[in-house]
Structure formats: C-alpha cells, structure tokens
Amino acid sequence: MSHDSDVERTEGDLRNTGMALKHERTWDYELDRIVEAVEERSAKKVGLQFPEGLKRRAGRVADDLRELLPADTNVLISGQPCYGACDLDTYMMRRTDVFVHFGHSPMKESEKIIYVPLFSNVDVTPIMEESLAELSDPDEQEAVGLVTTAQHMNKFDEMRSWLEDRGYAVETRRGDERLTHEGQVLGCNYASADVDADQILYVGGGKFHPLGLAMEHPEKKVIIADPVNNVVKIADTEKFMKQRYGAVHRAMGSEEWGVIFCTKIGQGRWDVAEEIVEENDDAYLLTMDEVTPDRLTNFGFDAYVNTGCPRITTDDGPQFKQPMLTPGEYEIAIGEKPLESLSFDTFHGTW
Amino acid sequence: MSHDSDVERTEGDLRNTGMALKHERTWDYELDRIVEAVEERSAKKVGLQFPEGLKRRAGRVADDLRELLPADTNVLISGQPCYGACDLDTYMMRRTDVFVHFGHSPMKESEKIIYVPLFSNVDVTPIMEESLAELSDPDEQEAVGLVTTAQHMNKFDEMRSWLEDRGYAVETRRGDERLTHEGQVLGCNYASADVDADQILYVGGGKFHPLGLAMEHPEKKVIIADPVNNVVKIADTEKFMKQRYGAVHRAMGSEEWGVIFCTKIGQGRWDVAEEIVEENDDAYLLTMDEVTPDRLTNFGFDAYVNTGCPRITTDDGPQFKQPMLTPGEYEIAIGEKPLESLSFDTFHGTW
Known part of the structure; x- marks a missing residue:
C-alpha cells in the first residue's frame, strides 16, 4: 500500500503542528x-x-x-x-x-x-501577492524582513526572489544557534527577525509564531501571509496582551507557587527555575515532561511559573485552573518589575 | 512549618493510589x-x-x-x-x-x-471483625488465605495473629519476585494468594485489587475487608466480566490495531507486543509512557491492545473512544481463543 494513495481532504486539528491537511498534498517521507x-x-x-x-x-x-x-x-x-x-x-x-x-x-x-523535514508543497506566491496590499510600496520603503517556519523553508529562496523581483530589499538572517535555517522562526525564538527593516513578512500558518514575533519586535509591523489558511493579517498583540495581563493580575497575591522545570530537550532553563525557588520560600520546583492541567491540579499550589515552552503558558494557559505565568510575568506578579515590562517569553541558544 | 499540623479531613480522589485521607492520619515521611x-x-x-x-x-x-x-x-x-x-x-x-x-x-x-512506604495507620481490626460474617466458621473450614496491599503491610502480623486467635489456619506466601512482602498483592500480581485455602481475606481499599484477585483465583471466595471505606464485600467479577466481553465484542472485526508497548519500568512486555505485531500485518507497535485517550486518538486505529498496565485497560478503558484490550482479550477478539478463556491480565517477574 502506498502512503500517497489515500490522502484525505480532512482538516484535522493541526494548530499546534502548523501542518494542516487543508490542501491536498503529498509528503515526502524520504x-x-x-x-x-x-x-x-x-x-x-x-x-x-x-x-x-x-x-x-x-x-x-x-x-x-x-x-x-x-x-x-x-x-x-x-x-x-x-x-x-x-x-x-x-x-x-x-x-x-x-x-x-x-x-x-x-x-x-x-x-x-x-x-x-516534511516540507509543505503549498504554493506561497498567491498569498504573497495578496500581502502586497499590506506591505509598503518599495519606492517608499524598500526594506522588508522575511521569515518563515520549518515546513516552508524549501520555498525560502523563491519567496526572497519573488519579493526582490517586485523591488524590495529583502533582509534576512539566520538568527541564533537555536535556529537551523536562514530566515527560520520557532514558536520560542524570533532572532531571525532581528533585521534592519521596519516591516516583517511572516509566511506561514498558525497564530503563535507571528504573535511572538510581534511581541519580540514591537517597533516593527508584522504582516502574516498564511498560505495554509489562505489569509493575510497584521499581527495584533493587543488581545494577547490583555489575556496575559489578566493572568498576571489573577496570580498577584498568590501564596504558594509551583515552578515548572520542563525536562524536554531544548526546554530546560534550570538557572531560571532555580533562581525563583531560591529567592521565594513559598516557591516549589516541579519537574515534568508534559505540562497539563491534570498534572498541576493535584499539587494545589495557587499559581504556577512555567520555565518550559512559552506556548504552553500562553496558548494553553486558559485551560489551566490556576494562573500560569512565564518567568518574566512572574516577576511582575510578585512586584519586582513594572506591568509595562510584560513581554513574550523567548528561548535563545540550544540545550 | 510542620507537615503534621494541618492535616485536613478532605477526601481527595485517591482511588488510584489506595491512599484515602478519609481517616485523619499522620504519614511518616521518614x-x-x-x-x-x-x-x-x-x-x-x-x-x-x-x-x-x-x-x-x-x-x-x-x-x-x-x-x-x-x-x-x-x-x-x-x-x-x-x-x-x-x-x-x-x-x-x-x-x-x-x-x-x-x-x-x-x-x-x-x-x-x-x-x-508511607504505611497507613488505620486500625484494621474493626473491619476484620465484621468480615467474620463472610468467612466460614473455623470449625468447618480452618484455612484462610490472607493478602493485603503495600500500605497496610505494617499491620500484616497483627492481621495474622488476630485470625489465628480466632481459630483460623492462616495461609500466606510471598508470591513471586515482583512482590516485596509476604502476603502482598499488586494490582497486576496476585501470586501471593496462590495458597492452600478456598477462601481469601483481602484487607485493603479499592476495587481493582480484589477484582483481579477474584479473576485470577475463580475457585476461591474472595472477601474484601476495606478498612479505608469501612465496608465488607464479596468480590463480584460478573459486572466486570460483562464490561470486558463488551470491549472484546466491539473490537471484533477491527481492521487496524495499535499495539501499545508501555515504556515504564515494570510494564515492558516486549515479547508479547512484538509477537502480536509479527503475526498481524494490520497491527502497529506504539511506544509510550502514559497511555491516555488523547495520545491514541490521533493515530486513528480501530482498536488497541495494551501490553502495559492492565489497570489502564480495565479501569480506564471506558474513557477511550476505541476499544482497548488486554493481550489475552485480543486473542479472543481475533478468534484465536474462545470467549470462555477471558481472564484478568497479570504480570509476573520483574523488569
């Protein structure tokens, strides 16, 4: 039986993987x-x-x-x-x-x-064409930063040429050592968008990546060209910020804190977790791989700080009964930093 | 702060641990x-x-x-x-x-x-007193097998003496190498009940242990003296058997099978899992630590065989969307064994 013969047009819940089956496609499993x-x-x-x-x-x-x-x-x-x-x-x-x-x-x-890698074979040019309405005219503003996710990496050169053909100066960089490819972003690392351009074109699916991107680079306009859901948007951090402020406020005054150290490769920020516990007698270090509501409920702490994947904290946060904060948000909640310092939690380097 | 000072009278969902806080108690954390x-x-x-x-x-x-x-x-x-x-x-x-x-x-x-070990300090004699109504008169039938769980192990000698004082010949054994103590049963091992007695007194909480005990030793009468919930019962396998037959019937005719190999210490039955996959082209070997409905759903197989903890299969089974069977039940579902051969899945030896 071939794995190519029965691709279905079903749309699964692929939000977290960024891999939607909306477009019929054949993956190359190599x-x-x-x-x-x-x-x-x-x-x-x-x-x-x-x-x-x-x-x-x-x-x-x-x-x-x-x-x-x-x-x-x-x-x-x-x-x-x-x-x-x-x-x-x-x-x-x-x-x-x-x-x-x-x-x-x-x-x-x-x-x-x-x-x-399982690269997507979705054509990115139609949605890039649409994104021109949001990009500045190249005569007025030539520079545009270009970033994408792992599964569209195979089209990165094509994206760059396409923009250059239309008169743009495309600014890209590899980011830091956490990133494998030029122009690649992860849900927890946007170093490749740290380029000399006031507008960034993000080509890819999902809401998590562009939100983090916009939070990490608030001075830039982040244009989302989503070839999977076929939509162009401007990353809007306002709703996200409200949610996060809400979580911080709910966590204020918590007596006991569970501090989560995630044991997965790439997520272990031991120094961050240890420092919180050392400085707060009412903070307890919890180690786990998957961070789920069930696993936290039995401990019964008032609030949690997650030093692991920021996506769990911000995307899944509302599913948790107790407020769960990023390390930066925790500092705000205990009054060590001002509310205005709220920012997206990102990871740099590799582990 | 002492851990003894604030014991609450709350009753948590402790079914799975056998550790109920119904009785106020002080654990010795050593x-x-x-x-x-x-x-x-x-x-x-x-x-x-x-x-x-x-x-x-x-x-x-x-x-x-x-x-x-x-x-x-x-x-x-x-x-x-x-x-x-x-x-x-x-x-x-x-x-x-x-x-x-x-x-x-x-x-x-x-x-x-x-x-x-965190031994329970619940007094076991009042419930043993009550269990006499279900035990045969020692003049008619002297022999009684005695088993208990890890957290009542500290009272095992007391239980034995108590029965001997009332004229019983108490039959106990250590079971196999999976068990640490004389008279101990696990949810997956009842070898210590393999004694020369037609009646077995199980002192402990929960329903899983005595059910397995009764399934494993169908020729014996299993009397449950539960000192935690303060109740005496006879282990009744009928309802349980109906549930299992139901699962087997639902799984019959399944085209594709996911065969779960659990990676936890003590649960890895590699030979069992491998044999199923080798003999069935439509069976696929899945490895995981926690076996949860979410983890299986995305695979989309028609039915599952769990070679890991039998408790997950039989206790949690109804939570899963697809039927999940023990290896023995799988053989019945694919027609290799008769329906009457249905039995409780137990583990022997250590891994």
Whole structure:
C-alpha cells in the first residue's frame, strides 16, 4: 500500500503542528534515506516519531517501510505527544538503531537520528501577492524582513526572489544557534527577525509564531501571509496582551507557587527555575515532561511559573485552573518589575 | 512549618493510589532517613516523588526538608503522574543525588533511591471483625488465605495473629519476585494468594485489587475487608466480566490495531507486543509512557491492545473512544481463543 494513495481532504486539528491537511498534498517521507540508514547500520529496530497532525499517517508509512526493509526489522511508532522539535522521544532514540523524527528541524544532533523535514508543497506566491496590499510600496520603503517556519523553508529562496523581483530589499538572517535555517522562526525564538527593516513578512500558518514575533519586535509591523489558511493579517498583540495581563493580575497575591522545570530537550532553563525557588520560600520546583492541567491540579499550589515552552503558558494557559505565568510575568506578579515590562517569553541558544 | 499540623479531613480522589485521607492520619515521611542519606552522599539535589493522592502534601514535606538540609540543597518535586510502583520518575532519578519515592514498594532497586512506604495507620481490626460474617466458621473450614496491599503491610502480623486467635489456619506466601512482602498483592500480581485455602481475606481499599484477585483465583471466595471505606464485600467479577466481553465484542472485526508497548519500568512486555505485531500485518507497535485517550486518538486505529498496565485497560478503558484490550482479550477478539478463556491480565517477574 502506498502512503500517497489515500490522502484525505480532512482538516484535522493541526494548530499546534502548523501542518494542516487543508490542501491536498503529498509528503515526502524520504523512505529511501531511512532504508539506506537501516542497511548501513544493520538496524534491527527502527523508531518513527510523527507530529500530532501526521500521526494518522504512521500506519501507512510503517506499511511502506515494512515492505522495503528486511523481514526481521521491527518498526516502532512513538506514541509520545509531539508538537515541536523539543518533543524528541529520547526513550525511543536510546532503544532503536535508527530513529526517525518527522516534521521538525533538529534540536539535538545525533548520528542515530534522521530528521525528515516534511516540507509543505503549498504554493506561497498567491498569498504573497495578496500581502502586497499590506506591505509598503518599495519606492517608499524598500526594506522588508522575511521569515518563515520549518515546513516552508524549501520555498525560502523563491519567496526572497519573488519579493526582490517586485523591488524590495529583502533582509534576512539566520538568527541564533537555536535556529537551523536562514530566515527560520520557532514558536520560542524570533532572532531571525532581528533585521534592519521596519516591516516583517511572516509566511506561514498558525497564530503563535507571528504573535511572538510581534511581541519580540514591537517597533516593527508584522504582516502574516498564511498560505495554509489562505489569509493575510497584521499581527495584533493587543488581545494577547490583555489575556496575559489578566493572568498576571489573577496570580498577584498568590501564596504558594509551583515552578515548572520542563525536562524536554531544548526546554530546560534550570538557572531560571532555580533562581525563583531560591529567592521565594513559598516557591516549589516541579519537574515534568508534559505540562497539563491534570498534572498541576493535584499539587494545589495557587499559581504556577512555567520555565518550559512559552506556548504552553500562553496558548494553553486558559485551560489551566490556576494562573500560569512565564518567568518574566512572574516577576511582575510578585512586584519586582513594572506591568509595562510584560513581554513574550523567548528561548535563545540550544540545550 | 510542620507537615503534621494541618492535616485536613478532605477526601481527595485517591482511588488510584489506595491512599484515602478519609481517616485523619499522620504519614511518616521518614525525614531523618532522607536527611541522613543527603549528608552521607553530600547530595546537592534531592528529588521527591509522591503518589497522586499525596502530591498535595509535597509542599509541606519540601518545607520540612529545607529546614533540615543545608541551605544549598535543591529540593525537586516530580510532577510526573504517579499511580504505582511502576511510575518511577527515572529522569529525576538520574538527575538527583538522592531520589525519594513515597508510598510504593520498590520496583527497581538502586542505591540512589530511598523508598518511603508511607504505611497507613488505620486500625484494621474493626473491619476484620465484621468480615467474620463472610468467612466460614473455623470449625468447618480452618484455612484462610490472607493478602493485603503495600500500605497496610505494617499491620500484616497483627492481621495474622488476630485470625489465628480466632481459630483460623492462616495461609500466606510471598508470591513471586515482583512482590516485596509476604502476603502482598499488586494490582497486576496476585501470586501471593496462590495458597492452600478456598477462601481469601483481602484487607485493603479499592476495587481493582480484589477484582483481579477474584479473576485470577475463580475457585476461591474472595472477601474484601476495606478498612479505608469501612465496608465488607464479596468480590463480584460478573459486572466486570460483562464490561470486558463488551470491549472484546466491539473490537471484533477491527481492521487496524495499535499495539501499545508501555515504556515504564515494570510494564515492558516486549515479547508479547512484538509477537502480536509479527503475526498481524494490520497491527502497529506504539511506544509510550502514559497511555491516555488523547495520545491514541490521533493515530486513528480501530482498536488497541495494551501490553502495559492492565489497570489502564480495565479501569480506564471506558474513557477511550476505541476499544482497548488486554493481550489475552485480543486473542479472543481475533478468534484465536474462545470467549470462555477471558481472564484478568497479570504480570509476573520483574523488569
């Protein structure tokens, strides 16, 4: 059975992965590369990890691999939650001979891991054409910053040329070492937008990335060209800011704080977590991989500070019974910093 | 602040831990033993892991330890789910100098781990007195098997003497190597009830343990003396069996199966999982630690076989959208075994 034959036009809840199936598409799972690695290493156990939005394809990819691989090869599929590059299934990585992580850029390099990027094949030019209405005329303002997400990275040169053909001076940079590609942004890192331009064109899906981008670069106009949902918008931080101020206010006066240290690769800010606990006798250090409402409820602290993924704090925050703050918001809530200092929580460097 | 001063009369949802706070009680956290281990090993990081039902006490225990330990000691609290001995937080274990697991018997022995049993101080004799109405008269049937759970283990000798004083011949055994104590049962192992007696007295809370006990030993009468909920019952497997037959019937005819291999210590039945996948081209091996409805939903398989904790399959099963079966039930569903062979899934040995 081929994994290409039964692509459905269903639209799953892919908000968190940025991988929508709205457009019919064929992912390139790079099976040849996997088969080659299995042969080279005489691998007996092959582990596959898919983002949530593509887990439904796991059975088909396993079928294809079983056909291509020696009969005594075990194909394992990770059932751990996977929303991003940080969600590397390290248990599976340690216990398989070849471990394939689909859909995200590398967070940790290892000979054993094969990263299959699963680039989107959505055409980005129609939505870029629409975005011109929001971009300044190149005669008035030539410079435009250009950023995108991992799964549109394959079209980055095309995006740049397209803008240059229309008279723009395209400003890009690789960002810091947390980012793999020129012009790439993560939900927790916008260093690649730190360019000499007052307007930034973000080509990609989701609301989390452009919001963080606009928060991190408040002096710039952030134009969202979303080729997946086919919409052009200006990133508006106001509603988001209100939500965050609300959480900070609810957390003020909390007696006891749970301080979450996330154990996932790429999320461990030990110094940040330790400092909070050291300076506050009513703060307690909690370690966990997945941060969910259920896991916090039983502790019964009044409020939580999440030193792990900011997306959990800001996107999922409303699902939690108690207020959950970023480390910066915590400082505001306990009165160490003024309300005006509220900003988006970002990560730099790698772990 | 003492952890003894503010015990509340609240009744939490402690079904899964068997640790109800219905009776006011003082747990002995054995802080001296922890402090001693920290001093011996000059530990800088101390990790604490509590069962769900006692997570609310974590802050108070941390307070007490912070007072007793050198100021530069970091106290970490595990936020991972913890329902039993298998839920050892191995991440925390590897990254702390002293790791304390509260409330369960050892599943894995290590110099670094301190197991604090947290024995219940509930008086067991009143409920044993009541259970006499269900036990045979010792003149007619002398032999009675006696089993209990980890947290009533401290009263085991008292239970035995109490029965002997009333003329019974108390039959006990240690069970297999999965069990730490004479007379102890786990939710997945009832080998200690394999004694020469037609009636078994189970002293303890919960419904899961006695149900498994009755399923595993259908020829014996299983009397439940529950000192926590203060009730005497006869284990009735009928309703449970109906539920399981229902799940098996719903799973029959499923095209694609997800076969869950649980990565927790003590739950990895690799051979069982591998065999199913090898013999069924439409079965796919999924590896995960926590088995939750959310994690399975995205895969979209028609039915699941859980080779991990039987409690998840049988207790939590109804929460899952698709039928989830034990390995034995799977064999019935695919027609390899007759319906009558349905039995409780148990674990033997250690991993």
